[in-house]
Amino acid sequence: MSEITEKDLCRQIASNLTKESLLNSAKDKLCQKAAREARAIMAHHLKNCIAVWSAFEKFLHRQLCDKKRTVDTLVMGIFQPIATDTINYHPQPDFLELGKFKLRNQGIKEYREAYEKILVST
Numbered sequence: 579m580s581e582i583t584e585k586d587l588c589r590q591i592a593s594n595l596t597k598e599s600l601l602n603s604a605k606d607k608l609c610q611k612a613a614r615e616a617r618a619i620m621a622h623h624l625k626n627c628i629a630v631w632s633a634f635e636k637f638l639h640r641q642l643c644d645k646k647r648t649v650d651t652l653v654m655g656i657f658q659p660i661a662t663d664t665i666n667y668h669p670q671p672d673f674l675e676l677g678k679f680k681l682r683n684q685g686i687k688e689y690r691e692a693y694e695k696i697l698v699s700t
Contacts, residue, residue, distance in 0.1 A: 588631055592623035648700045656696060668696050 596619045641647045642659045649657045655670040671690045674681070681689055 588624060588627040591627045592620055595623040595627075596620040650697070650700065656693075656700065658696075658700070668693060 596616060638649060638657060641649045642657055642665055646659050648659070651657070651670075653670060654673055656668040658666040658668070660666050669679070671686060671693055674689070675686060684692075
């Protein structure tokens with residue numbers, strides 16, 4: 579089973595944004611110009627994606643490692659510092675459903691209840 583890296587994720591997001599830009603340009607009859615500029619558009623989106631991801635990563639590190647605070651992202655889930663080198667990640671139930679992730683030990687209904695308890699306790 580292969581793993582997706584941060585670099586792969588950023589490239590995929592930038593690629594999706596570039597395709598969307600090209601489709602919008604095609605609607606505006608600027609398809610040839612957009613096709614020529616596709617590499618520049620992709621580079622621009624990739625740069626922005628990496629910048630946002632880096633800022634998010636730094637924010638998480640500051641809050642979790644330096645300040646020992648729990649972070650609720652409202653979209654991805656809850657990050658909780660447990661020990662000096664350990665962080666628990668509790669994915670948001672809607673995030674799991676959108677990604678079509680399957681839970682091994684419990685159903686989504688039971689997970690939602692457990693997640694709500696974690697949310698209340700933080």
